[in-house]
Amino acid sequence: xxxxxxxxxxxxxxxxERLIETRLTDTALTYCIAGLSRIEEALxxxxxxxxxxxxxxxxxxxxxxxxxxxxxPTSVVANTQVPVLMTYAETASMFGVTExxxxxxxxxxxxxxxxxxxxxxxxxxxxxxxLRRLQILDTPSxxxxxxxxxxxxxxxxxxxxxxxxxxxxxxxxxxxxxxCCRNALLVATHKDSLHLAEEVTSVTERLRAMTTGLxxxxxxxxxxxxxDDGAAGHAGATDTGAATLRNAVASLxxxxxxxxxxxxxxxxxxxxxxxxxxxxxxxxxxxxxxxLTDWESRSGLILEQLTAxxxxxxxxxxxxxxxxxxxxxxxxxxxILGDSIPITTARALTAPLHWxxxxxxxxxxxxxxxxxxTALLRMLAARSTAASPRHGDYQxxxxxxxxxxxxxxxxxxxxxxxxxxxxxxTA
Numbered sequence: 252x253x254x255x256x257x258x259x260x261x262x263x264x265x266x267x268e269r270l271i272e273t274r275l276t277d278t279a280l281t282y283c284i285a286g287l288s289r290i291e292e293a294l295x296x297x298x299x300x301x302x303x304x305x306x307x308x309x310x311x312x313x314x315x316x317x318x319x320x321x322x323x324p325t326s327v328v329a330n331t332q333v334p335v336l337m338t339y340a341e342t343a344s345m346f347g348v349t350e351x352x353x354x355x356x357x358x359x360x361x362x363x364x365x366x367x368x369x370x371x372x373x374x375x376x377x378x379x380x381x382l383r384r385l386q387i388l389d390t391p392s393x394x395x396x397x398x399x400x401x402x403x404x405x406x407x408x409x410x411x412x413x414x415x416x417x418x419x420x421x422x423x424x425x426x427x428x429x430x431c432c433r434n435a436l437l438v439a440t441h442k443d444s445l446h447l448a449e450e451v452t453s454v455t456e457r458l459r460a461m462t463t464g465l466x467x468x469x470x471x472x473x474x475x476x477x478x479d480d481g482a483a484g485h486a487g488a489t490d491t492g493a494a495t496l497r498n499a500v501a502s503l504x505x506x507x508x509x510x511x512x513x514x515x516x517x518x519x520x521x522x523x524x525x526x527x528x529x530x531x532x533x534x535x536x537x538x539x540x541x542x543l544t545d546w547e548s549r550s551g552l553i554l555e556q557l558t559a560x561x562x563x564x565x566x567x568x569x570x571x572x573x574x575x576x577x578x579x580x581x582x583x584x585x586x587i588l589g590d591s592i593p594i595t596t597a598r599a600l601t602a603p604l605h606w607x608x609x610x611x612x613x614x615x616x617x618x619x620x621x622x623x624x625t626a627l628l629r630m631l632a633a634r635s636t637a638a639s640p641r642h643g644d645y646q647x648x649x650x651x652x653x654x655x656x657x658x659x660x661x662x663x664x665x666x667x668x669x670x671x672x673x674x675x676x677t678a
Contacts, residue, residue: 253505256512260294263287263519266651273644280648283526290515290522297339297386298504301399304409305420306392309440309472311335313409314389316472316493317500318379333372334399337387340376348372385504396423405434405503412439412454412471416461424465434503437466442492443473467503470496523656528626530648539582539632546578546628550621557614564613568620575624582631 267287270280300317302310318337346354347370355368390399400406408424410416416437424431437458445451451471458469472492553570556562562570576587630649 253509253512256294256508259512259516260291263515263655264291266655267291269651270648273648275644275648277530277645277648279526279529283522283652286522287519290518294511294515297382297384298404298507299386299388299402300405300407300500300504301388301390301403302407302409303390303396303399303423304392305417305423308392308409308411309438310392310409311389312440313407313438313472313496314387316491316496317385317387318377318382332391332393333370334391334394335373335375335389337375337377337382337389339379339382341378342376343378344376346374346376348374384508385500397427400427400431403431404507405436405500406431407436407438407500408466409438409440410458412441413444415439415454415458432465433467434507435466436496436499436503437462437469438496439469439471441473442471445471468499470499472496520656523652523654524622524626527649527652527656528622528629530629530645530652542578542581543625543628543632546574547625549574550625554614554618554621557617564617567617571617571620571624575628578628579631582628586631 264287267284270284270287273280302314304310314335314337344356346356347368348354349368350371352371354374355370388399388403390396406427408420410420439454439458442451445454455469455471462469470492472495473490550571553562553567553574557564557567579586
């Protein structure tokens, strides 16, 4: 996880904890806290690397290279007839997963009677720092590759360098969903069988030509224990390619973490907006609620006219800002400009913001503007409501939500639009 991703995760965790500390029982806030918790969980989920390939293609050896050569228990290396999931734990442990889904701890010793059980899968947990960020799934050759890619973030296909990318391998890879190619590596094992540098170059170039567009990168490795049945191989003095492989996986994992963070930022902003819009909506005085209803009717009509094509985007924005200013003054006199709002204010100040031309994107932008203006009015309405013992807590919650939704910047821009007008020529 990048530093930016870690910082964002820390920010939403802090926001969630501060919202909990308000001890408000508002329904919108409850949903927001639950949503933030799920987003945190998704961001903390390790990137899953799924290793696929035909029999004797060196899958388990590649897994061993990824976690650190020789760290896999010998009982795992010697038996790869079931999926093996490698995860992080404070202390090393190994579990067998039965057909019923029950996890049974085993020590991996050949004399352990539990190792005679026909497990559906094996989980190996190791205290390795990089396994906090990665989960590695070594798959059996007898099973269909498609059975393991549903939760895959990175897919590694193992092929033997001396006979790389056979017709059967091409057919198996083609049967997988196209999304697998987005974060896929082709790993050619048994690199040590290529004795000359020219042979390595030739194999690499041939694989690139045959797999164009199918993999993000191609890596050749000389993994010790290259056989899936656990039989040992030897790479001698040859560069195993382990560092290149780990760097390639780390690079893809970093991209995935950044994409997750980018998506999470959008979701958090949306969640913050929705929560801000609905926070304490049931606590308003009747006359204040009526004003908000009138605003929603007015803004809704403008949106309908925009959608129908009877109003342009600039005129819709101008009308919305003027209407907002009027309602804001009714809720909190003097909050905009004072006694009157010059018509030239909105017209003069919409141009510098470069609003988009008419179209679907422009209409979505105007709808977002309406939502934000509505949120501003709700905030003003809350200030107009008689103070209660929880008023301060609601103010605190609103401040947190403003930051989550990144609305403070939007509201500052709106304030400049409404409060920094050019002089009215008719004044």
